[in-house]
Amino acid sequence: MRQDKILGSKTCLVHDDIQLEQVLQQAVISYCSATMMSFELLKQHESRLNYYCRLIYVSSGRVDVVFKRQKVTLEQGSAYLLSPYVSASFQDQRGVNILDVSFQLSTPAELAIMLLNGDISQIAASQVDELTPLFYRALDGFATKASVASNQQQQTLIKQMLVPYFSQLQGVKCPSAALRYQTILQVAHHITDNMSNPPSIGDLTRVSGLNIEPPHFARKFRTALNISPKQYIQHKRIAYALQLLLQGHDVETVSDDCGFFNERGFAKAFTFDTGMSPQTFIEDFVVKFEHNAQPQFTDPNNRVQAVA
Structure with a gap:
């Protein structure tokens, strides 16, 4: 499987009037958290619906994520973006530990992800090494008492983490009959x-x-x-x-x-x-x-x- 493959892609992926760079630049994050999760913790906090965008890095092991229409295996050393409002459950793990960064975006950016991302997409392997330190910065930064200045740093950090995902979704076209x-x-x-x-x-x-x-x-x-x-x-x-x-x-x-x-x-x-x-x-x-x-x-x- 290609490492930059869009998983669970929808009928309509990209609309030609989404200015992704501008949407990401103007996005506002209204909630953010970062947690290192074992499989037991994943199951404990598993909801029927995922209300936040989630950036996931698999630091060890592997785990299956089951969506309505498919099952995707998250592999060690890989990073993924899960769309909001997606029903997903975690199953059949092998010693998995996941660094989970959850956040709520303002409406334009959230919709762009919903339109482009399907259920889940995997970051290109070539960019994982650059992205991994950002996950750990998020874990350190969100787990400590923040100041007003660091809140802006958190927003900047999440946008940095989203750049490779938005970049690899940039060029896919959509049917002319789709809603703009x-x-x-x-x-x-x-x-x-x-x-x-x-x-x-x-x-x-x-x-x-x-x-x-x-x-x-x-x-x-x-x-x-x-x-x-x-x-x-x-x-x-x-x-x-x-x-x-x-x-x-x-x-x-x-x-x-x-x-x-x-x-x-x-x-x-x-x-x-x-x-x-x-x-x-x-x-x-x-x-x-x-x-x-x-x-x-x-x-x-x-x-x-x-x-x-």
Whole structure:
């Protein structure tokens, strides 16, 4: 297998109106963490959906990652990028240890990765030696108490780590019938601007400016992102809920702000997508962030402060 092969590629990969260099330069990271994980820890924190982009370096051993339509073996000494909102489980490991850098990107960069990356892509072997020290810098930097200046350093570091992935995806073309990046970006911004009142497929079709019926728009959207508009809306609502919970908002407030009718409905949706209840998430993650006393910075594309 070619070392720079795109794994799990989608029907539509690259849109000619994505200016990747500009998208990456302007990206804002609103959450980041770096952890060295054994197989047991991977399984312990395994969620039904992956809400963050994840850069993974396999420092030892090997492990299979199972997606909806495929299984990919992550090999020792290799590095990978996992897309957000992908359902994946880790299986059949052989003494694996993984350095996992998770982060949440502002909408334009996140969409670019969703469009270009498929489920997962592997960095070219020729660039792994250059990339590996950055993983360990992330592990050292994110695990210690940060200052405002170091938050900017963290953003710069993650962008450095993304450069080789974006570079190797640069030249792939897409079908002319696919939705253009700018159209999807416009729709995505409408979704994030209306979290408390999620839009209908008809609303999204009108926002897209396309002269097509909602079912046709939904099919084109799924072709581009590999998930339906309804799934994407739901994933963004839960991702927004994760941010609000990390900021210490109570479950009732989060339920209202994310457009759920009541706490019970929110808890059910949250548990279904993440594999844990809101209360478990608070106990496992929010308390840890409070103990770490990490400073905060704001993503201008989101309505909440973000934890770095």
